[in-house]
Amino acid sequence: MLHVKELDVYYGGIHALRGISFDIEEGKIVTLIGGNGAGKTTTLRTISGLVTPKEGTIKFKNQNLLKIPSEKIVGQGVVQVPEGRRIFVELNVEENLMMGAYLRRDKQVIDEDLEYVYKIFPRLKERRRQMGGTLSGGEQQMLAIGRAIMSKPRLLMLDEPSMGLAPIIVEEIFECIKYLNDNGLTVLLVEQNANIALQLADVGYVIETGEIAFSGEAKSLLKDDRVRKAYLGEE
Amino acid sequence: MFMEQLSNGIALGSIYALTAIGFTMVYGIIRLINFVHGDIYMMGAFFALTGLTVLGLPLIPSFLLGMIGASIVGVLLAKFAYSPVFKAPRINLLLCAIGAAIFLENFAMLVWGPETQSFPTLIENKTYSIFGFKATTLQLIILGVSIALVLILTYIVKYTKLGRAMRCTSQDMEAAKLMGINTNRVVYFTFMIGSSLGAAAGVLVGMYYKAAYPMMGFTAGLKAFVSAVIGGIGNIPGAMLGGLIMGVSESLGAAYISSGYRDAIAFIILIFILLVKPSGILGKSVKEKV
Structure with missing residues (x-):
């Protein structure tokens, strides 16, 4: 579904991505794990068109994503839940959700999708008139995911959804990602929390200093010694 | 006398408010102190004047000509002076704004001449008195x-959808892009609206003082800046409030203290507000939640 090939990205003089390649099959959950500054977020930003790579190709369903501006990439169904949620703090919950549907014109289906989001996150429904900035961290993450669902994603990319959240909330969020995937949504999950990400995902890629160090089935990566030492804190 | 000064102040304040709104909107979207805004206001006055005297148009079409002409200038500036340096450090953008201001002032001198041009009198200026308020026709028009x-x-x-896109873009431009908002278009639209409001203020001032001159935007731009900061920069209701406070206190200050201090009063208020509430009256202090 998504094919990333030999991606090279520079930030000023810094070589942030050094020839990253990976593939996502339809219906799967793929995770990119790695430490701080490894290039996970940069990879997502490049796919979303917020960063222009020096070299490489990104193909989504045989379309070259590098040729289209970021606002049109969303229209293609490649939707990102950015790091740190980035919800609109001065808009209320429902307005935030409706911003996700900004490009859509199918009013009836939008209403159905809104109900769908409220079904997945009943807490958002309770707070629909509350300003985004007054929500707790977990609720903001739910809102960010809900907003992305409103964009009708075919590929949902999540950047560190567990960041700064209590373990019980993280569990809730990951349940929801699983639920969405069970309903047919393809997911690209970027995580520092390798343990929880690999438990959920089908396929895992490990990024180190801008390169894919190794990859494999998520279940086997969980048992891999290199992963256990570097990311799961085991001896 | 107090009532007269108050209505003077409100008229003046509405003009400041209109100018300040354009200023604050541009700041809200691209975090640029748009020093060219005062000159857009001047361009508005001159376009309208050209409509009235050269083209012989009636008042309302001339007024619209001023607003439309200036908004085109605003969008062109955004396109050719600002967008090439959008991604550069903010200081480059600021320098471009100052350069554009110098350009427009000299452009106006070249086209319309450096001397003060008089605005024709189009409206018979009568004084009305309502509930003790004394206001002239022009003041009422300005307010209206x-x-x-x-x-x-x-x-x-x-x-409107575009308005919502504007609010989102000003809160978080990148997140707005991730929603599928064409942020470039939002930026141009903001310049268009901001410039047309600034131009309306310029035309109203031209009618009020019956004069237009190429440097008329300089103080106006500064005062718009001060009004926007007083109200909380980036905040539209704040800019209106800031403009009104400035207009009223200037008029009252000029009447009761000394008219020589007229322009200084604006800056005294600014200093006071910055000391007491640096984010402005309606401005929000930035709080970060991690």
Whole structure:
């Protein structure tokens, strides 16, 4: 579904991505794990068109994503839940959700999708008139995911959804990602929390200093010694 | 006398408010102190004057000509002076704004001449007195036009799709892009609206003082800046409030203290507000939640 090939990205003089390649099959959950500054977020930003790579190709369903501006990439169904949620703090919950549907014109289906989001996150429904900035961290993450669902994603990319959240909330969020995937949504999950990400995902890629160090089935990566030492804190 | 000064102040304040709104909107979207805004206001006055005297148009078409002409200038500036340096450090953008201001002032001198041009008298200026308020026809027109424009603006920002896109872009441009918002278009639209409001203020001032001159935007731009900061920069209701406070205190200050201090009063208020509430009256202090 998504094919990333030999991606090279520079930030000023810094070589942030050094020839990253990976593939996502339809219906799967793929995770990119790695430490701080490894290039996970940069990879997502490049796919979303917020960063222009020096070299490489990104193909989504045989379309070259590098040729289209970021606002049109969303229209293609490649939707990102950015790091740190980035919800609109001065808009209320429902307005935030409706911003996700900004490009859509199918009013009836939008209403159905809104109900769908409220079904997945009943807490958002309770707070629909509350300003985004007054929500707790977990609720903001739910809102960010809900907003992305409103964009009708075919590929949902999540950047560190567990960041700064209590373990019980993280569990809730990951349940929801699983639920969405069970309903047919393809997911690209970027995580520092390798343990929880690999438990959920089908396929895992490990990024180190801008390169894919190794990859494999998520279940086997969980048992891999290199992963256990570097990311799961085991001896 | 107090009542007269108060209505002077309100008229002046509505003009400041209109100018400040354009200023604060541009800041809200691209975090640029748009020093060219005062000159857009001047361009508005000159376009309208050209409509009235050279083209012989009636008042309302000339007024619209001023607004439309200046908004085209605003969008062209955004396109050719600002967008090439959008991604550069903010200081480059600021320098471009100052350069554009110098350009427009000299452009106006070249086209319309450096001397003060008089605005024709189109409206018979009568004085009305309502509930002890004394206001002239022109003051009432200024107030009415300002209120109407602010209502239109509020409608656009609050209830249209483009307005919602504007609010999102000003809160978080990148997140807005991730929603599929064409942020470039939002930026140009903001310049268009901001410039047309600034131009309306310029035309109203031209009618009020019956004069237009190439440097008329300089103090106006500074005062718009001060009004925007007083109200909380980036905040539209704040800019209106800031403008009104400035206009009223300037008029009252000029009447009761000394008219020589007229322009200084604006800056005294600014210093006071910055000491007491640095984010401005309606401004929010930035709080970060991690």
